[in-house]
Amino acid sequence: EVQLVESGGGLVEPGGSLRLSCAASGFTFSKYAMSWVRQAPGKGLEWVSSISGTGGDTFSAVKGRFTISRDNSKNILYLELKNMRAEDTALYYCAKAQGEWPHLVPLDYWGRGTLVTVSS
Amino acid sequence: DIQMTQSPSSLSASVGDRVTLPCRASQTISTYLSWYQQKAGEAPKLLISGASSLGSGVPSRFSGSGSGTDFTLTISNLQPEDFATYYCQQTFITPYTFGQGTKLEI
Numbered sequence: 001e002v003q004l005v006e007s008g009g010g011l012v013e014p015g016g017s018l019r020l021s022c023a024a025s026g027f028t029f030s031k032y033a034m035s036w037v038r039q040a041p042g043k044g045l046e047w048v049s050s051i052s053g054t055g056g057d058t059f060s061a062v063k064g065r066f067t068i069s070r071d072n073s074k075n076i077l078y079l080e081l082k083n084m085r086a087e088d089t090a091l092y093y094c095a096k097a098q099g100e101w102p103h104l105v106p107l108d109y110w111g112r113g114t115l116v117t118v119s120s
Numbered sequence: 121d122i123q124m125t126q127s128p129s130s131l132s133a134s135v136g137d138r139v140t141l142p143c144r145a146s147q148t149i150s151t152y153l154s155w156y157q158q159k160a161g162e163a164p165k166l167l168i169s170g171a172s173s174l175g176s177g178v179p180s181r182f183s184g185s186g187s188g189t190d191f192t193l194t195i196s197n198l199q200p201e202d203f204a205t206y207y208c209q210q211t212f213i214t215p216y217t218f219g220q221g222t223k224l225e226i
Binding site: 035037044045046047050059061093098102103104105106107108109110111112113 | 152154156158162163164165166169170175176207209211212214215216217218219220221
């Protein structure tokens, strides 16, 4: 059974940093691209970033402040958030892509999310 | 960026109805369009991929169609558990944009 469990969320002040983690199990982690998708309170879904199965290629909607990475030896996906702003407040979901490359394929499994709040 | 437009943002229906939810892309995305269902307090769930392929375990009352820029999610014989918010997403080109969602209400 595929399981994705996010952690690392919390309250952070504007300008601060946070690292989110997503522990994956139930599938061969290195063979699938992974993504982060966020949802601000009461709002819709927003794609944040994706990474290929090998980790060699990354794609991001928030260039310069957010960095996606993965450790295929530990089956963990990461998202490093820097210089955070109030508008980054959201529930951050980890999701598995249906292929090794995030392009052209859907997200077929999702975690339950980790809440990030940016506030002073 | 490709804009994905879902209109209306909410739709009222009744159990047993057949409903059609549209999604329009601002430029062609072939059939690289997915539909997700999100119930309150839950993570999204994949319903349809490739514009028309039913996801694993998804009931056959759900169907998808379209290509290019215009897509449709159809739910036949609405069940109580179908009242949720539905999102479309394109994975043709980054950023992999979502529509703003259509909330299906009783």
